[in-house]
Amino acid sequence: xxxxxxxxxxxxxxxxxxxxxxxxxxxVPNFAQGEMALxxxxxxxxxxxxxxxxxxxxxxxxxxxxxxxxxxLEFAVLRRAKEPSxxxxxxxxxxxxxxxxxxxxxxxxADPKTMPxxxxxxxxxxxxxxxxxSLELLTLFVALVLMIILFIFFRFSKLGMAMKATQxxxxxxxxMGIRTNRMLMLTWGISSxxxxxxGLLISPIxxxxxxxxxxMLKGFAAAVMGxxxxxxxxxxxxxxxxxxxxxxxxxVSIEFKSVIAFIIIVLVLCIxxxxxxxxxxxxxx
Amino acid sequence: MKNKVVWLLAAAxxxxxxxxxxxxxxxxxxxxxxxxxxxxxxxxxxxxxGSIARGTGDYFxxxxxxxxxxxxxxxxxMFDDGYNPAKTKAGVKELQEGVGIFSWVAGVGTxxxxxxxxxxxxxxxxxxxxCSGSLHWINPANRYxxxxxxxxxxxxxxxxxYAVEKLGKKRFAIAFQNDDYGxxxxxxxxxxxxxxxxxxxxxxxxxxxxxxxxxxVMKLRKAKxxxxxxxxxxxxxxxxxxxxxxxRFAPQWLSTSACSDFPLMMHISKGLWKGxxxxxxxxxxxxNDPLITKYKKxxxxxxxxxxxxxxxxxxxxxxxxxxxxEALKRCGRDLTRERLVTELEGLTDFKGLGGTISFKPFxxxxxxxxxxxxxxxxxxxxxxxxxxxxxxDWTYFxxxx
Numbered sequence: 218x219x220x221x222x223x224x225x226x227x228x229x230x231x232x233x234x235x236x237x238x239x240x241x242x243x244x245v246p247n248f249a250q251g252e253m254a255l256x257x258x259x260x261x262x263x264x265x266x267x268x269x270x271x272x273x274x275x276x277x278x279x280x281x282x283x284x285x286x287x288x289x290l291e292f293a294v295l296r297r298a299k300e301p302s303x304x305x306x307x308x309x310x311x312x313x314x315x316x317x318x319x320x321x322x323x324x325x326x327a328d329p330k331t332m333p334x335x336x337x338x339x340x341x342x343x344x345x346x347x348x349x350x351s352l353e354l355l356t357l358f359v360a361l362v363l364m365i366i367l368f369i370f371f372r373f374s375k376l377g378m379a380m381k382a383t384q385x386x387x388x389x390x391x392x393m394g395i396r397t398n399r400m401l402m403l404t405w406g407i408s409s410x411x412x413x414x415x416g417l418l419i420s421p422i423x424x425x426x427x428x429x430x431x432x433m434l435k436g437f438a439a440a441v442m443g444x445x446x447x448x449x450x451x452x453x454x455x456x457x458x459x460x461x462x463x464x465x466x467x468x469v470s471i472e473f474k475s476v477i478a479f480i481i482i483v484l485v486l487c488i489x490x491x492x493x494x495x496x497x498x499x500x501x502x
Numbered sequence: 503m504k505n506k507v508v509w510l511l512a513a514a515x516x517x518x519x520x521x522x523x524x525x526x527x528x529x530x531x532x533x534x535x536x537x538x539x540x541x542x543x544x545x546x547x548x549x550x551x552g553s554i555a556r557g558t559g560d561y562f563x564x565x566x567x568x569x570x571x572x573x574x575x576x577x578x579x580m581f582d583d584g585y586n587p588a589k590t591k592a593g594v595k596e597l598q599e600g601v602g603i604f605s606w607v608a609g610v611g612t613x614x615x616x617x618x619x620x621x622x623x624x625x626x627x628x629x630x631x632x633c634s635g636s637l638h639w640i641n642p643a644n645r646y647x648x649x650x651x652x653x654x655x656x657x658x659x660x661x662x663x664y665a666v667e668k669l670g671k672k673r674f675a676i677a678f679q680n681d682d683y684g685x686x687x688x689x690x691x692x693x694x695x696x697x698x699x700x701x702x703x704x705x706x707x708x709x710x711x712x713x714x715x716x717x718x719v720m721k722l723r724k725a726k727x728x729x730x731x732x733x734x735x736x737x738x739x740x741x742x743x744x745x746x747x748x749x750r751f752a753p754q755w756l757s758t759s760a761c762s763d764f765p766l767m768m769h770i771s772k773g774l775w776k777g778x779x780x781x782x783x784x785x786x787x788x789x790n791d792p793l794i795t796k797y798k799k800x801x802x803x804x805x806x807x808x809x810x811x812x813x814x815x816x817x818x819x820x821x822x823x824x825x826x827x828e829a830l831k832r833c834g835r836d837l838t839r840e841r842l843v844t845e846l847e848g849l850t851d852f853k854g855l856g857g858t859i860s861f862k863p864f865x866x867x868x869x870x871x872x873x874x875x876x877x878x879x880x881x882x883x884x885x886x887x888x889x890x891x892x893x894x895d896w897t898y899f900x901x902x903x
Contacts, residue, residue, distance in 0.1 A: 327549030341748040466717035
């Protein structure tokens with residue numbers, strides 16, 4: 218049960234990290250995150266099945282598409298919003314989510330599909346009587362590697378620092394010569410790239426226009442649990458969520474398996490409103 | 503005298519104007535048109551079944567291209583309800599009270615259908631072929647409701663009978679969608695097993711929004727069944743079979759007609775659907791049934807959208823509308839709802855793309871005999887390339903035990 222929980226949690230972790238990246242710089246919970254990954258996944262399917270591209274070309278092209286899509290949405294939509302409140306931003310991202318899902322449904326139809334992938338999603342290895350599929354192992358590996366890379370990027374790289382500075386004080390960052398608009402655009406690009414890996418790792422099983430809704434919600438929940446600004450927090454929250462869901466489904470009630478995740482979040486937020494891993498953030502007036 | 507003249511004049515006026523007034527026409531019927539409505543999910547999680555409503559639309563296009571029915575063209579009103587009962591209700595009311603619909607046909611889903619059943623029945627509007635095998639269409643009995651889709655309980659009977667009698671299976675488990683569709687199946691399986699002195703060894707509910715099937719498969723595997731019935735949608739079915747393969751659990755899978763689109767199931771399961779046994783309510787897509795050949799050529803090739811696949815759910819939209827079209831033809835020019843009901847009741851052993859369909863004059867005490875049109879299914883096994891092997895012929899089932 219715990220191993221299954223960790224496996225399920227890896228997808229939530231990827232989505233959670235993607236949401237945290239945007240939140241860290243712009244304080245916007247991006248509800249279009251799932252559908253950005255959805256669009257990239259279907260784009261990859263098109264490259265693989267319709268254009269006949271090999272994996273080593275299709276996947277890098279997908280990553281570039283994801284970055285481009287993220288940057289485009291920030292540049293063409295978010296930046297154009299005139300002095301929006303956080304609520305306004307949320308509504309914009311929900312609108313984007315619906316538009317992207319509509320476009321994918323229109324272009325690719327609603328029939329379920331599956332994406333060709335170098336490894337079979339149904340092969341597994343047995344460790345002491347516990348089965349874990351090779352795709353789950355890959356997802357776990359990708360989630361942990363991305364977490365480490367992103368942690369190092371935000372902590373030690375110049376670009377990462379500039380992004381953090383943009384979030385903490387937009388005006389001061391600008392005065393220090395940081396091109397804040399460009400930083401925001403890049404943040405959306407990186408976030409879209411991280412999110413798309415979740416989509417690409419779900420797609421070898423089944424693909425349909427609705428497939429990213431659940432991982433996005435769970436990823437968001439994990440990020441909230443972890444404190445919304447902490448990458449390790451989002452990952453930790455995601456694994457806790459996956460494990461509790463599975464344990465509850467296995468031993469208590471399978472009907473309420475999905476609901477329990479949100480009950481825990483409500484409890485966490487009641488006891489520790491800023492999340493498990495975040496320091497209380499007080500904005501100076 | 504003066505009074506008499508006035509009365510005579512008034513009577514003459516009433517007579518003259520009375521003659522020139524048109525006879526009160528039926529709602530949704532004009533001299534040249536018949537308005538038929540249907541809802542169907544074109545967006546949202548149930549959108550794969552949206553092809554049903556599109557199939558009906560293309561079928562009506564073929565009929566109109568051939569001159570319509572008794573000089574009237576069908577005006578088809580289809581709307582996307584996203585499988586959301588609130589939207590279904592709003593859409594049906596809007597069309598019924600705005601445009602004026604003569605009769606409703608098909609309409610995907612039990613929950614959306616239930617949202618409008620009472621409204622349509624109270625207004626005495628005929629509704630032919632709701633697209634689900636729920637008991638709600640005959641319980642309680644409704645004079646204006648003509649279900650065609652065989653009951654899910656019949657699917658259960660057919661599958662259990664075959665698995666016990668032909669395959670010798672004894673330990674059965676079920677994974678069922680936790681709604682009316684799944685619960686109808688669960689009830690059918692329980693009752694069918696009882697007949698053989700057997701019981702389910704595991705009953706695992708699946709919520710529509712569940713994405714990870716590992717806990718479900720763990721429960722199934724723990725009970726060590728030799729046959730598992732799948733009363734879920736195609737995506738959940740593929741995930742359950744796939745997760746089971748990863749967990750080295752390989753029972754005989756038995757599935758409902760909802761997952762009988764083998765080419766699709768084989769594709770999305772990457773070949774794992776091979777060997778699955780399913781019940782089905784329609785002729786096979788590549789069979790040499792003359793009607794399949796005709797509709798493929800006359801409906802799908804001529805009127806379907808570019809990316810529309812010739813799959814079982816696309817032509818289920820035709821299958822569910824065939825009895826309505828036949829009854830409309832039999833009505834002649836004198837088209838009223840009561841006449842349509844009478845003509846539908848006159849259909850005996852009508853053979854379209856599905857099993858034979860019969861209705862009888864309404865008897866509230868025998869809704870299955872008088873109102874449930876489709877009572878036959880047959881079983882198929884999935885082979886390589888999504889081909890189907892016929893395991894049984896069309897078989898009649900009574901839903902009562």
